Amino acid sequence: MIASAAIPVIPRGVRLHEDKVRGNWVLLAPERTISLDAIGLAILQEIDGTREFEEIVATLAQKYDAPAAQIQGDVSDFITGLTDRRILELSA
Numbered sequence: 001m002i003a004s005a006a007i008p009v010i011p012r013g014v015r016l017h018e019d020k021v022r023g024n025w026v027l028l029a030p031e032r033t034i035s036l037d038a039i040g041l042a043i044l045q046e047i048d049g050t051r052e053f054e055e056i057v058a059t060l061a062q063k064y065d066a067p068a069a070q071i072q073g074d075v076s077d078f079i080t081g082l083t084d085r086r087i088l089e090l091s092a
Contacts, residue, residue: 002090003078004054008047011083016044027086046072047088053079 002008007026014029026027027034031070036044046056057075061068083087 002053002079004052004092006053006081006092007049008050008053008056008079009087009091010044010047010048011087014087016041020038027082027087032085032087034087039074040078043075 014027017026017028018024021028025036027036027040027044042060043056046059051059053075057068057072058068060075061071064071079088079090083090
């Protein structure tokens with residue numbers, strides 16, 4: 001589980017990109033392209049490198065009228081997966 005005060009950061013060289021040809025959003029990283037579903041896109045759009053994990057979860061819970069506990073687990077799993085693949089970073 002990610003600490004509440006951890007700040008997810010999209011590192012230099014990685015960017016969110018709208019693929020207009022295919023009509024979807026992708027995350028571009030060195031030598032990788034990751035297609036995003038609506039949930040992944042919603043999470044990544046909240047990551048600005050300044051907001052804490054807890055704030056991102058609260059915003060998504062309010063935006064989608066869902067329990068924060070459920071959102072927290074999903075967001076944590078998503079961010080952890082990308083962090084393990086060195087596509088996102090966490091700062092304390």
